């Protein structure tokens with residue numbers, strides 16, 4: 001049967017997939033349905049036809065999955081911000097864990113992955129300290145999924161109260177400036193004061209910071225545990241994709257006698273890290289910041305056997321060259337922090353291929369999933385790769 005855009009079908013959702021949609025196999029066709037749940041029977045309308053698969057939207061839930069709940073947010077059905085609020089929180093965690101395992105096996109079939117825990121976020125709502133609302137004709141909100149249609153909101157349940165309470169004031173300040181449309185970043189600064197600025201064509205975000213400070217504390221704690229649990233003390237710690245030093249400073253504090261080198265390409269973030277190092281009276285030997293592209297840095301920098309390398313790249317992952325350079329350095333381990341299991345597994349595959357060519361035996365020694373982004377399909381990973389020769 002040929003399926004076309006606009007067709008209405010009755011389908012059953014088999015499972016959730018990376019990216020957050022539910023998957024249905026309907027007469028040999030693969031259909032992805034956002035905001036569906038495993039086991040749902042749905043009446044859907046096909047919205048997009050690709051070469052080998054389709055997208056559809058829910059018209060009616062004929063038989064709801066046992067893992068469904070009524071989403072607490074009143075804007076949920078339209079807003080493109082969260083994609084998993086309709087799933088019970090235990091299901092969100094279970095599915096994230098399962099997708100991590102599946103993704104790893106897809107890229108590295110037959111390779112060992114240890115049993116791992118998924119750590120729930122200390123707060124499953126009101127955890128975000130940074131949001132990017134939009135303004136269209138003086139209405140403020142977020143875009144509907146995959147569109148530029150504004151969904152006007154008064155509250156966002158995953159945003160910290162302190163930031164959300166500034167929403168009316170920020171709206172007023174923006175409208176007083178006679179800005180009828182635009183994109184903004186609303187955030188809590190280091191003193192937890194709400195602030196905003198406009199995002200422009202050329203001036204984009206002031207840079208990365210972890211959005212869930214409650215779970216970020218756990219990430220740091222566990223990273224320190226991973227770093228310290230190794231027979232040899234590192235001679236240097238190289239923090240690649242360091243941002244403003246969220247991970248590098250706690251590492252420097254924990255390994256007082258070890259040089260920390262932070263590599264970050266965003267100038268504003270690199271400058272923030274430098275300022276903080278100065279404030280902490282850390283000498284360049286103790287703490288050095290390179291404002292550089294990691295792949296260029298890796299071309300020139302000579303890694304030593306006893307260096308502890310930490311990578312925390314953006315969602316798109318690292319450049320292939322970085323994984324190859326890491327393998328070539330023949331270091332005994334590295335720590336990979338990731339907010340995207342797909343690029344994490346893809347990068348590890350590159351590393352394994354290269355390392356195996358060199359006769360090395362890499363394996364994921366430790367893995368922890370941290371639910372940094374509850375109510376969404378996103379998840380954070382902390383992993384340690386050990387390399388035996």
Ligand SMILES: C[S@@+](CC[C@H](N)C(=O)[O-])C[C@H]1O[C@@H](n2cnc3c(N)ncnc32)[C@H](O)[C@@H]1O
Pocket residue numbers: 207208209210241242243244245246247263264265266269292293294295312313314315339
């Ligand atoms: C996921 S964030 C991690 C930041 C930091 N580790 C933290 O916990 O806050 C990734 C960082 O990598 C930086 N970045 C992205 N691509 C880069 C590249 N090619 N070279 C260097 N830094 C890069 C981004 O600016 C961002 O600060």
